[in-house]
Amino acid sequence: xSARVPVLQAGLRLMSRDLRLAMRRAGDWLQPLVFxxxxxxxxxxxxxxxxxxxxxxxxxALWVAGLLSSLLALELLFREDSLDGSLEQxxxxxxxxxxxxxxxxxxxxxxxxLPLVLVAPLAATALGAPAAAIPGVLAALLLGSLALSQLGxxxxxxxxxxxxxGVLQAVIVLxxxxxxxxxxxxxxxxxxxxxxIAPPLYLLGALVVxxxxxxxxxxAAAVRISLE
Amino acid sequence: MAWTWFxxxxxxxxxxxxxGTLTPWFAWPAGVLCVAGxxxxxxxxxxxxxxxxxxxxxxxxxxxxxxxxxxYTVMAVSAAVGLIWRMPVAHALSAACPVIGASFTFVALxxxxxxxxxxxxxxxxxxxxxxxxxxxxxxxLGYMWIRSxxxxxxxxxxxSAVLAIVGxxxxxxxxxxxxxxxxxxxxxxxxxxxRPTMPASMLVPLLMMLLGFTLYFAALLLVRxxxxxxxxxxxxxxxxxxxxxxxP
Numbered sequence: 028x029s030a031r032v033p034v035l036q037a038g039l040r041l042m043s044r045d046l047r048l049a050m051r052r053a054g055d056w057l058q059p060l061v062f063x064x065x066x067x068x069x070x071x072x073x074x075x076x077x078x079x080x081x082x083x084x085x086x087x088a089l090w091v092a093g094l095l096s097s098l099l100a101l102e103l104l105f106r107e108d109s110l111d112g113s114l115e116q117x118x119x120x121x122x123x124x125x126x127x128x129x130x131x132x133x134x135x136x137x138x139x140x141l142p143l144v145l146v147a148p149l150a151a152t153a154l155g156a157p158a159a160a161i162p163g164v165l166a167a168l169l170l171g172s173l174a175l176s177q178l179g180x181x182x183x184x185x186x187x188x189x190x191x192x193g194v195l196q197a198v199i200v201l202x203x204x205x206x207x208x209x210x211x212x213x214x215x216x217x218x219x220x221x222x223x224i225a226p227p228l229y230l231l232g233a234l235v236v237x238x239x240x241x242x243x244x245x246x247a248a249a250v251r252i253s254l255e
Numbered sequence: 256m257a258w259t260w261f262x263x264x265x266x267x268x269x270x271x272x273x274x275g276t277l278t279p280w281f282a283w284p285a286g287v288l289c290v291a292g293x294x295x296x297x298x299x300x301x302x303x304x305x306x307x308x309x310x311x312x313x314x315x316x317x318x319x320x321x322x323x324x325x326x327y328t329v330m331a332v333s334a335a336v337g338l339i340w341r342m343p344v345a346h347a348l349s350a351a352c353p354v355i356g357a358s359f360t361f362v363a364l365x366x367x368x369x370x371x372x373x374x375x376x377x378x379x380x381x382x383x384x385x386x387x388x389x390x391x392x393x394x395x396l397g398y399m400w401i402r403s404x405x406x407x408x409x410x411x412x413x414x415s416a417v418l419a420i421v422g423x424x425x426x427x428x429x430x431x432x433x434x435x436x437x438x439x440x441x442x443x444x445x446x447x448x449x450r451p452t453m454p455a456s457m458l459v460p461l462l463m464m465l466l467g468f469t470l471y472f473a474a475l476l477l478v479r480x481x482x483x484x485x486x487x488x489x490x491x492x493x494x495x496x497x498x499x500x501x502x503p
Contacts, residue, residue, distance in 0.1 A: 192404075203422070206425075245417055
């Protein structure tokens, strides 16, 4: 990618490159999704399979599974590009690095966050959520997964190239993800109970705005430090 | 130049010397205040009309909880200073913080749950304050671990600085989300710290303990930062002079 490429276009090209690369290795991107489904299956097995009982734990199960699956997916965000050196090339390309990372993170969300949102109705129904609750569950997960991707990018950037980075990444990201978990699970619980879900959704939206605007700056600083 | 003092503090030998001189000035008042505060709080203050003597744990709990947040702020601010002005001394200060902060957080958690046993009837209640304190402990642990996971000191400094800054932005968000989450589950907490009716005989010892703990932290921070500087600069001449010579 030459430095002459306009800034906006550079980000879009990077995004489409990431998507195309991922399409050629679908297995990588499907794993977190399957993980999400497997974990949500474990809850009925470990608890009481009675649907009315499951309904109480459904929000927690969905969100804890979603959070863990998004952590698992983080490995795919920078790993390949840092191994083959293209991340370094991006950092010195002259295009604002935070913008490029923003594009990468959005591509990553399209590949891992969005599919998770799309299969969530399946998992929610299996956990006893009524059909009327599905739009609310979708909206909450849509916002929540976006915020988690942005937050996760910081964790992935900080632990880039470290040994046993997976556990460290989890310890770093999970406490920071608590607000997303609280508001997301609350919105889901309200949706399942048939109550208005706007208040927690607004707060989730605020977290998304905060993540989308500030997280790439922190992630860019962290990747630069890791590349030194 | 008004900024000369700032640059002078950026010099490790100078900081080492000044910190050594300052430490007793913090340590002695801290010791006196803590002893006096404990005597006044544990023996002289009247028992609470509702909680009896159980409330007295506040004289350790509240200062520890206050410092658990303050240490995090100091850590993040000095990390940011280190990151922005590339000051090794600021990074050393930041590196000296997490163990102290995690210890205060731990003390606050333990005393909180000890207090909860007779007052709430359980060691652990998902009270917003206790919960966000627990999350703060996890933040400290993450900071410590990323430091120990990166071998190169300069990189560890800068990576952990980014984490500390991200964390300090998140601490209020986490706190309020936990507060909000819990307010939907149960009635507001039993404990109201800002109760204006606290009589002076209870309040004065508390303030003494708060000030004493804060000074103790300052002294501890300086001692740990000096040790950290010696470790980091072990191959330089000034350290050799300090260690091998007639003292600082």
